[in-house]
Structure formats: C-alpha cells, structure tokens
Amino acid sequence: MGKVTGFMEYERQDKQAEAPVERIRHYNEFHTPLSKEEQEIxxxxxxxxxxxxxxxxxxxMGMASGCPLHNLIPEWNDLIYRGNWKEAYDRLKKTNNFPEFTARVCPALCEAACTCGLNGDAVSTKANEYGIIENAYEMGYADAKPPKVRTGKTVAVVGSGPSGLAVADLLNKRGHKVTVFERxxxxxxxLRYGIPNMKLEKQIIDRKIRIMEEEGITFVTGCNVGRDKKAASLLKEFDRIVLACGASNPRDIKVPGRDAKGIYFAVDFLKSTTKALWNHADAKEERAGKPKEGEYISAKGKxxxxxxxxxTGNDCVGTAIRHxxxxxxxxxxxxxxPDERADTNPWPEWPKVCKTDYGQQEAIAVxxxxxxxxxxxxxxxxxxxNGNVCKAVLVKLEPKKDEKTGRMIMAEVKGSEYTVETELVLxxxxxxxxxxxxxxxxxxxVNERTNVATKPGEYLTTADRVFTAGDMHRGQSLVVWAIREGREAAQEVDISLMGYTNLNIQ
Structure with missing residues (x-):
C-alpha cells in the first residue's frame, strides 16, 4: 500500500492551523487543507x-486502538497516492457514513495506532480522509443516490446525532422508509450544538442533511418524542423504533452555592453561542455570522x-476566549x-500523554x-x-485508596483550600x-449507569420493536463510536424486519 519506500522518502505533512492570535477573531474552522498533490504524497x-x-x-488495556469503524485505511491511502480519488471515496464510504464529520472532529485513533508512528511520524490519515471526502463533494461523487427499490417497511429514529444519522442512512439505503425525529x-x-463551529462548521452538517433528504429520509425537527409526541403513537405508526437520543444528562457539581447565578452547564454555553452565530448566518456563503451580545451566554470581560x-472543557476555553x-x-x-509515552503505555495502545488542544493553545497565546x-x-x-457567583473556594486533590472499595480515588488534601474570583462558571x-x-x-x-439496557453486543431493548444506539446505549463516547453503533444497530433492525440483511457494515 502506498509507495514501498514512501515512509522513508517523505516527511509527514498535515493541515496547517491558523495562528492562535489570528483565529480567535472568528468562529470558523481554522485549518488550511493540503493540496491534492501534497495529499497524494x-x-x-x-x-x-x-x-x-x-x-x-x-x-x-481498556482503550481503543485503531479505527472503530474498521476504515480500509491502507487501501484508500494507496488509491490517493495513485491518483484514484473516486475509488478512494468508494472504499471510504464502505465503512464510514460520514467522513465529512470524522475528518474534522475525530481524535484520529487510526494515527495513534499507525505502524509508521512506532519509530517516526504517523501517516496523516485524518487529513487524507478530509481530502477524499471534500474532493468527492467537489467532483459530484457524494451526490444523492436514492434507493431504487422500497421495502414498504417504516422506521422511526429518535435523535439525529451521529448514531441516529448512521441508522437512518443505512436503513434508507436498504429501502426502508425512515423518519428522523429531533427535538x-x-x-x-x-454535532450541531455540542461541537463548536471552529471544529465543525454547521453548513457541513446541512450539506449532508440535504443529501439524505434527497435520498428519501424525512426529518421532523422541533418534536420532543416522549413529550410532544407519545411513544404509543410512534409504535402505532412505525414498524420499528430506534432510540438514539445521546447521553443527555450533564454531570453536576453539588457543592454549597451551586444555585448562584452565572453557573452553567458547558453544553448550554456552547449551544447558545452556536445558535447566536447562525441567527446571523451569511445566506449567500452559508457561513456563520457574528453573534450579537445579549443573544448568548457571554464570557466577555469576565x-x-x-x-x-x-x-468539552477545551471547547469552552476556546469559545470563552473568542467572546x-x-x-x-x-x-x-x-x-x-506525562508529556511522552510511559514504558507501561507502549504502542499500539492509545497514548496516555498530555495533550494541549486548540483552546489551551489560544489561552497560552492570549x-x-x-x-x-x-x-x-x-x-x-x-x-x-445579588446572588451572582463572584468567587469559588478550590481544594487540592491527591490519589488515595478508598478503604471501603479498595479503589483509587482523588481525595481532598486537608488545609489546601484557596479562593479565586470568577463571574462565569462552566x-x-x-x-x-x-x-x-x-x-x-x-x-x-436502563442499567446502573442509566444507559439503555440490551444484551451484550446487541441493540434490541427490553421493549418489543424498540432498538437503541450511540451514547444512549454505550454512554458518553466519540463520534466515531456513535457511527459504528448506528451501523450495527441498522443491521440488527434490518434483520428483524426482513429476516436477513444485505447491509455490509465492515
């Protein structure tokens, strides 16, 4: 795959990031893609x-090594090296419904497990994926391809995050009539309200949603299933239901003074900024506008x-700086x-090292x-x-063994308390x-973690005809895992409807 001696002849190149002091002036993606020729190298x-x-x-060791979608990475790396971009796109789409998303927001588990990275720099797989999918849109390869035959079966998907979209995409391609409900x-x-615009501009989502609609999927927004629309109604209207509502309960900090004004969950803070940006979008260029003060939870001057x-914490840092x-x-x-891999954390394990992400880089610069x-x-x-948060009492922690459970916990260090001033807590x-x-x-x-319970490795819930997928099923995780769960759930739903499946998900 690729050039036999390529890893010795060529240095790794990746998309170049705009300087922190420049990119904090806007809310757009800030990486410059490689040229087609550079990508082929x-x-x-x-x-x-x-x-x-x-x-x-x-x-x-409890951590994912390599791509959970089993993307055919060596195959499409070889194809782009040889200039076969259409074939590279076909290979990529065999395993990944949404490379336009993963090429932007995935932490690149593939690169951490790259053999080339054992003694040097990993192949820039994430940038290659970006190049393949964006070229596909430019050349028309990614245009809508509606199914030629319909089965007459109907499926409702509740939730339109990456797992719900993956379920809908595959079941629609199979010929089932799919309706996606989003509150x-x-x-x-x-993807829209949990990930900032700087990492994933929202017109990228809209571009894909339009294609899915052209392929026959119906999206019903502003509909909160379980409140606005009864479960019994959905079960009556559809042959199968897939719950893909995400892990939507934010973990709270239960300490004295928590009821103070000016304390928000991160997801509410990020969502308010995204909505304010798109309230003033440039319709011609389909890009976010400038948020107006008073329309979002503002960190300005605080x-x-x-x-x-x-x-998510890093996203809050980057967003607050832009405010x-x-x-x-x-x-x-x-x-x-640690800054470098420990001997106890060898390749190809996921590297447990300190990562300074874009938000922290910007804070250092500012x-x-x-x-x-x-x-x-x-x-x-x-x-x-006036009831507004003005200070926070902090305390240092140290690792200790819990005497009751024997597990290591982070315990307070007595006498280490100190106070800091703050007007906005996220x-x-x-x-x-x-x-x-x-x-x-x-x-x-649900299980003890309040995730929807199923048999191990399966997606059918304890309720007849009701399936689940994504964070709602596995707990808070990565976009790439949500897509994998959606693909596997779609295959299981298809079998339950048809008695067999021809959905090839790997």
Missing part, C-alpha cells in the same frame, strides 16, 4: 505494514472558570498526564500561560449580594446517561 507514506493496526479498532430546531444532535479537562474573556481557569481533577490547574476541584461557590464534567422521560415513555430498562 502523504498517501505514499502508508508503508504496507503486515498488520494494519490503524483499522483494527480493538480494545487494548432541536435543526438536525445534527451533538473571569471564567471551566470545570472539566476533556474535549473576550478577561481570564480563563480550567480545573482538572486528575494529575497531569494570557501567557496554560489555563489548566490539575488535581483541583471546587469546594464552594460564593455569591454576591461545568464540563461529562454526562451521566439517558434522560428518563424518554426511557420511561417507551418502557425500556
């Missing part, structure tokens, strides 16, 4: 390794504190990860230091006379599982 670096871990998607004003789920160190925050502090409960403070959490919020502490008004409406059982 990057395809040549794929080294014909005997075992392509990049596409394995296997669990090693928000536009389809996309977390001391911002972000609680949580994951992707014009006075300062940004990001709290992480866990110790700082404020002169990394916003993260490790092994720290909030002990109390302090309100001013809680980015993850999500706890499905929302019970949906699960109760359909009568499906």
């Amino acid at each position: 990057q395809g040549a670096r794929c080294m014909a390794c005997g075992v392509p871990f990049c596409q394995a998607g296997q669990m090693i 928000e004003d536009k389809p996309g789920g977390l 001391r911002v504190m972000v609680i949580g160190g994951g992707d 014009g925050a006075k300062s940004v502090l990001q709290l992480e409960m866990m110790p700082k990860a 404020f002169g230091h990394d916003p993260r403070v490790y092994q720290t959490t909030v002990k109390e919020f302090v309100k001013d006379k 809680i980015a502490a993850g999500f706890l599982g499905s929302e019970n008004y949906v699960t109760k409406a359909f009568g499906v059982k």
Whole structure:
C-alpha cells in the first residue's frame, strides 16, 4: 500500500492551523487543507505494514486502538497516492457514513495506532480522509443516490446525532422508509450544538442533511418524542423504533452555592453561542455570522472558570476566549498526564500523554500561560449580594485508596483550600446517561449507569420493536463510536424486519 519506500522518502505533512492570535477573531474552522498533490504524497507514506493496526479498532488495556469503524485505511491511502480519488471515496464510504464529520472532529485513533508512528511520524490519515471526502463533494461523487427499490417497511429514529444519522442512512439505503425525529430546531444532535463551529462548521452538517433528504429520509425537527409526541403513537405508526437520543444528562457539581447565578452547564454555553452565530448566518456563503451580545451566554470581560479537562472543557476555553474573556481557569481533577509515552503505555495502545488542544493553545497565546490547574476541584461557590457567583473556594486533590472499595480515588488534601474570583462558571464534567422521560415513555430498562439496557453486543431493548444506539446505549463516547453503533444497530433492525440483511457494515 502506498509507495514501498514512501515512509522513508517523505516527511509527514498535515493541515496547517491558523495562528492562535489570528483565529480567535472568528468562529470558523481554522485549518488550511493540503493540496491534492501534497495529499497524494502523504498517501505514499502508508508503508504496507503486515498488520494494519490503524483499522483494527480493538480494545487494548481498556482503550481503543485503531479505527472503530474498521476504515480500509491502507487501501484508500494507496488509491490517493495513485491518483484514484473516486475509488478512494468508494472504499471510504464502505465503512464510514460520514467522513465529512470524522475528518474534522475525530481524535484520529487510526494515527495513534499507525505502524509508521512506532519509530517516526504517523501517516496523516485524518487529513487524507478530509481530502477524499471534500474532493468527492467537489467532483459530484457524494451526490444523492436514492434507493431504487422500497421495502414498504417504516422506521422511526429518535435523535439525529451521529448514531441516529448512521441508522437512518443505512436503513434508507436498504429501502426502508425512515423518519428522523429531533427535538432541536435543526438536525445534527451533538454535532450541531455540542461541537463548536471552529471544529465543525454547521453548513457541513446541512450539506449532508440535504443529501439524505434527497435520498428519501424525512426529518421532523422541533418534536420532543416522549413529550410532544407519545411513544404509543410512534409504535402505532412505525414498524420499528430506534432510540438514539445521546447521553443527555450533564454531570453536576453539588457543592454549597451551586444555585448562584452565572453557573452553567458547558453544553448550554456552547449551544447558545452556536445558535447566536447562525441567527446571523451569511445566506449567500452559508457561513456563520457574528453573534450579537445579549443573544448568548457571554464570557466577555469576565473571569471564567471551566470545570472539566476533556474535549468539552477545551471547547469552552476556546469559545470563552473568542467572546473576550478577561481570564480563563480550567480545573482538572486528575494529575497531569506525562508529556511522552510511559514504558507501561507502549504502542499500539492509545497514548496516555498530555495533550494541549486548540483552546489551551489560544489561552497560552492570549494570557501567557496554560489555563489548566490539575488535581483541583471546587469546594464552594460564593455569591454576591445579588446572588451572582463572584468567587469559588478550590481544594487540592491527591490519589488515595478508598478503604471501603479498595479503589483509587482523588481525595481532598486537608488545609489546601484557596479562593479565586470568577463571574462565569462552566461545568464540563461529562454526562451521566439517558434522560428518563424518554426511557420511561417507551418502557425500556436502563442499567446502573442509566444507559439503555440490551444484551451484550446487541441493540434490541427490553421493549418489543424498540432498538437503541450511540451514547444512549454505550454512554458518553466519540463520534466515531456513535457511527459504528448506528451501523450495527441498522443491521440488527434490518434483520428483524426482513429476516436477513444485505447491509455490509465492515
């Protein structure tokens, strides 16, 4: 695959990021793609390794190694090296419904497992994927292809995040009539309102939704199933139901003063900015406009504190800086990860190393230091006379063994409390599982984590004709895992409808 000696002849190149001090002036994607010629050279670096871990998607030490979708990466790297871009797109679409999304927001598990990266730099697989799908749109390869035959079967998909869209896409291609219900004003789920514009511009979602509509999928927005529309009604109208509502319950911080004004969940903060941007979109260019003050939760001129160190926390940091925050502090409960792989974390395991993401890079550029403070959490919020948060009492943490369970926990360090000033607090502490008004409406059982319960490796719930997929099923996870779950669920739904399936998902 690729050029036999390509990995020795060519250096890794990737999409170039705009400088932090420049990109914080706007809310658009800020990477410049490689040219077609440069991308073909990057395809040549794929080294014909005997075992392509990049596409394995296997669990090693509890972490995914390689692509969970089992993308045929060496094949399409070879095809773009040889200039066969149409064939590369065909290979990519065999395993991935939405490369336009994963090429932008996936953390590139494939690259972390790349054999070329064992003793050098990994193949720029994510950039290659981006090149393939964007070329496909430009050349018309990605245009709508409606199914030629309909089965007469009907399926309702509740939720239009990546798993729900994947279910809908495959079942529609099979010939079933699919209707997707979304409680928000536009389809996309977390892709639209959980991921900032800087990582995924929303016209990219709209472009794909239009194609799915042309292929015969119906989208019903502003419909909250379980409240606006009864579960019994859906079960009567459709042959099968797929619940793909995501892990929608944000984890809270239960400390004194939590009821102060100025404390928000991260998802509400990010969603308000996205909506404000698209309230003033440029219809001609289909790009986000400038948000107007008063239409969103603003960080302008405020001391911002972000609680949580994951992707969502980083997104809050980057968004707050674009608002014009006075300062940004990001709290992480866990110790700082090492800067390089430890001997106990060998390739091809996912590298457990410290990652400085775009938001933190921007904070360093603007404020002169990394916003993260490790092994720290909030002990109390302090309100001013008007009930607004004005301070937070923080406390240091240390790893200790819990005497009752024997597990390692992060325990408070006595006497380590200190106070910081803050006017805006954003809680980015993850999500706890499905929302019970949906699960109760359909009568499906949930497990101890409030994820919808199924048999291991299956997607049928405890309710007849009702399936599930995505974060609602597996818990908070990556977009690429949500797509995989949607694909597998679609295959199971198809078998239940037809007695067999010809959906080839791997």
